[in-house]
Amino acid sequence: GAGVSQSPRYKVAKRGQDVALRCDPISGHVSLFWYQQALGQGPEFLTYFQNEAQLDKSGLPSDRFFAERPEGSVSTLKIQRTQQEDSAVYLCASSVQGEDYGYTFGSGTRLTVV
Amino acid sequence: RKEVEQDPGPFNVPEGATVAFNCTYSNSASQSFFWYRQDCRKEPKLLMSVYSSGNEDGRFTAQLNRASQYISLLIRDSKLSDSATYLCVVTTNAGKSTFGDGTTLTVKP
Numbered sequence: 001g002a003g004v005s006q007s008p009r010y011k012v013a014k015r016g017q018d019v020a021l022r023c024d025p026i027s028g029h030v031s032l033f034w035y036q037q038a039l040g041q042g043p044e045f046l047t048y049f050q051n052e053a054q055l056d057k058s059g060l061p062s063d064r065f066f067a068e069r070p071e072g073s074v075s076t077l078k079i080q081r082t083q084q085e086d087s088a089v090y091l092c093a094s095s096v097q098g099e100d101y102g103y104t105f106g107s108g109t110r111l112t113v114v
Numbered sequence: 115r116k117e118v119e120q121d122p123g124p125f126n127v128p129e130g131a132t133v134a135f136n137c138t139y140s141n142s143a144s145q146s147f148f149w150y151r152q153d154c155r156k157e158p159k160l161l162m163s164v165y166s167s168g169n170e171d172g173r174f175t176a177q178l179n180r181a182s183q184y185i186s187l188l189i190r191d192s193k194l195s196d197s198a199t200y201l202c203v204v205t206t207n208a209g210k211s212t213f214g215d216g217t218t219l220t221v222k223p
Contacts, residue, residue, distance in 0.1 A: 031209065042118075042201055042213035043158065056210055091157060102148050103211070105157035 002026075004106035006092050012112045013082045021077045021109045025094030032075050033103060034067055035091040043091055049075060082113045117141055118204050120214035128222055131192045135217045137185040137202030146205040147178055149187050151198045152216065158201055161187075192221045 005024040013019050025032050031050055035043035036059075045059040051072040060067070064083075069075040079086055089110050093103035120137045127133050147164035162169065164176040164185055175188040185202055199216040 033211070035213075040215070042215040045210050045212065048209050050209070058210075102150075102160040102163060103158075105159070107157050 004092055004094050004104050006090075006106035006109050008109060009107065010110050010112075012114060015084060015113055016081050017113075018078065018080045019082055019111065021079075021090050021092075021111070023075045023077070023092030023094075023106060025073065025075070025092070026104055027073075028096075029094035029104075030097050031095040032069060033093045033095070034075070034077050035093065036061075037089045037091055037108070039088075046077070046090075079111075082111075084113050087111055087113045115140065116214070117212045118202055118214040120200075120202050120217050122215060122217060124218040124220055126220045126222060127192055129192055129194060131221075132188065132190050133192060133219060134189075135187045135200055135202075135219075137187075137214055139183050139185070139202075139204045139212075141204065141206060141212075142183065143206055144183075144204045145207050146211075147176075147185050148203040148205070148211075149174075149176055149185075150201040150203055150213075152201055153198050158213075161200070189219075192219075194221050194223065197221045 007022045034046040037043040047067045048056040049069040064080045066078045089108040091108045093105045118139050149161040150158040151161045152158040164178045168177045173190045177186045197220050199218045201216045202214040205211040
C-alpha cells in the first residue's frame with residue numbers, strides 16, 4: 001500500500017484480556033519497528049524486525065508482550081493479560097533499510113485498558 | 115537521565131518569528147539524527163535528517179554538533195501551520211531509534 005496501515009485504530013480492552021495489534025508496512029520495506037507512546041511523551045522503542053528476524057526486543061516491557069513478523073511483511077504485536085499501564089498509543093513504523101533513512105509511521109492503535 | 119533530552123516548551127511565538135529548538139543526546143555511538151513533527155493525536159512524520167555539515171530545507175535548518183552531542187532545529191518566518199510538537203531522534207547502528215519527548219510550538223497570529 002501507499003503507507004503503513006495499522007488496525008484496529010482504537011481498542012478498548014478489559015483488564016486481563018489479550019489483544020492483538022496489526023501492522024502492514026509499506027511494500028518492500030525491510031525494517032519494521034514497534035513503539036509505545038504515552039500521553040505527553042515521545043515514542044518509546046519496543047522491538048525491531050529486519051525481514052522476519054526480530055533483531056532487538058529489548059524495549060518490550062514484560063513477557064506479556066510478544067511480536068512476530070513470520071513472513072517478513074505484516075507484523076502483529078500481542079499483549080497478554082492487559083493491565084491499565086498498557087494503555088497507550090502503539091505505533092508501527094517501517095523503513096527501507098535500518099536506521100539511515102528515517103521511518104514512516106502508521107496512524108497507530110490507541111489502546112485503552114479499563 | 116534520558117538518552118535524548120529536549121526542552122518541552124511550550125514555545126509560543128508570533129507569525130513570522132524565528133524559533134530554535136535544541137536537543138542533547140547521551141550515546142556517543144549514535145550515528146543518524148532526525149527531526150520529526152507530530153501534530154496533536156497524529157503519528158510522527160519525518161521532517162528532516164540532520165547532517166554534520168548542517169542542512170537546510172526551505173525555512174528549516176538543522177545542525178549537528180557531534181563533539182557536544184547536540185542537535186538543533188531553526189524555523190524561520192514561522193507559519194500558523196508550523197504549530198506542532200517537534201521530536202528529536204537519535205539512531206545507533208543497531209537500528210534502534212530513541213525519541214525525545216518533544217518540544218511544543220504554538221505559532222499565533
